[in-house]
Amino acid sequence: MEYFGYLASIIIGLSLGLIGGGGSILTIPILVYLFKIDPKLATSYSLFIVGITALSGCFSHYRMGNLKIKSAMYFAVPSVFSILVIREVIILKIPNVLFTINNFEVTKNFLIMIIFAVLMMAASFSMIRKTNSNIESTGTNYLHLALIGSVVGIVTGFLGAGGGFLIIPALLFFANLPMKQAVGTSLLIIFINSSIGFVGDLYIGTPINYPFLFTISGMAFIGMIIGTQLSKKLDGDKLKPIFGWFILIMGIYIIIKEILFK
Template sequence: MLMAALTGLLIGSVMGLTGAGGGILAVPALVYGQGWSMQQAMPVALLAVTAGAVAGAAEGFAKGLVRYRAAMLMAAAAVIPTWTGVWLAGRLPQATLMILFAAILAGVSLRLWRQLSQPACDEEQRALATINSATGRFVWNWKTGGLMAGIGSLAGLMTGLLGVGGGFIIVPMLRHFTNLTIHGAIATSLFFIAMVGTLGVGSALAHGASLPLAFSGGFVIATIAGMLAGRRLVHHLPARRVQQGFALMLSLVALSLCWRALGT
């Protein structure tokens, strides 16, 4: 139980700081820490990530940061891909899932390092979807709707297939393709994770997954506590340092998973 509490605190803190990374780190942590398979770890990880996201999204709503229409459109677009991902996860070999997971981690890490090395640019000029400065909300048109649906579909597939919340896709894509602030992107991502994670957990249970109640309960409580702590810390830490640490952590986890997969 101590390991569950410590792992949950770490996962929740990363989610609170970045709006992403909870599921990315939770699944490998359970695979290594508990000796579980990817299939065993996924539903427990997703349950904890979803619970943490609910707590973070509630705070985002209270501060007016959640772009709920965008999150709801992304969540609607994610329904079928999430179910598809769960179906695929039950039929892929363990080593294949590990290598796929490691490849995605490496890709996200590379993208984060590239963002850090690029000079700042005008977000308004590059944005495919923009925020109305007067209302703080997205300007809705077909391009905005298509972008949100595309982001949601990809995030949903990863949620079902790998047991992750999708925030590691949503936050970077919202920041790259829109002029939404980092705090708005994190809060919107957490609301999406709360909705789609609930679907993912239900889908996993419907496909025969089991949740060890005592361990899962402790893991969930610790993740929520870590999330709330992370949300308070994020305003006191340099965003660049947080991104550097997150990118380095993803790189190390990806290498470790590759080593384990190739050794099985």
């Protein structure tokens, strides 16, 4: 299973490179089910893996002129604040066992995986349905960008997910960016969010297996290189529905496994 996990890690970067999101939604299931890592620790690992992979994609998109720094900053600053509050305050106060129903313990790890599965399903619907990425706008709505940035920060902080599936629509509709610029700018935001969250985890003493983390990140980096190159030739909008169906199936699998086969 571990060898399959290393190969699956390539898909993390491949997704980020092609459509600017979706990679983080795969990272947690790969770490938890293929590498048997505790879900809470997996959220920390996910922040590093997704963050460092997104950074590598930023350089390529910067050279292609796809980074809009101002929009990224309006989004990222409130997002970072939410991340720090969630990871350094709220998560630490959640007990390991929340409550029990007929001898079934609802634990923190169970809650993380169920919420993550629901998030995956919500993300899949946004990828599957067709949207018009060239909607006209009167200009950038920085207030809306900041508000959505706060929401994405909550998602990133609690689940270790970059939130690209939320970031890209926000950049399309509220920053009035074309699809390729939304993808590139999304990677910058994901890097900022993920790196801040991971540094916060280091500050509170989260144990990190660095050789393992660097290996997974290296595989994801390979996927990012492939995805970024393919993005020059392939239409990300056409790939999203395929990836969305894959994410939907994985989300359903997680719910079934967590509830019926615990």
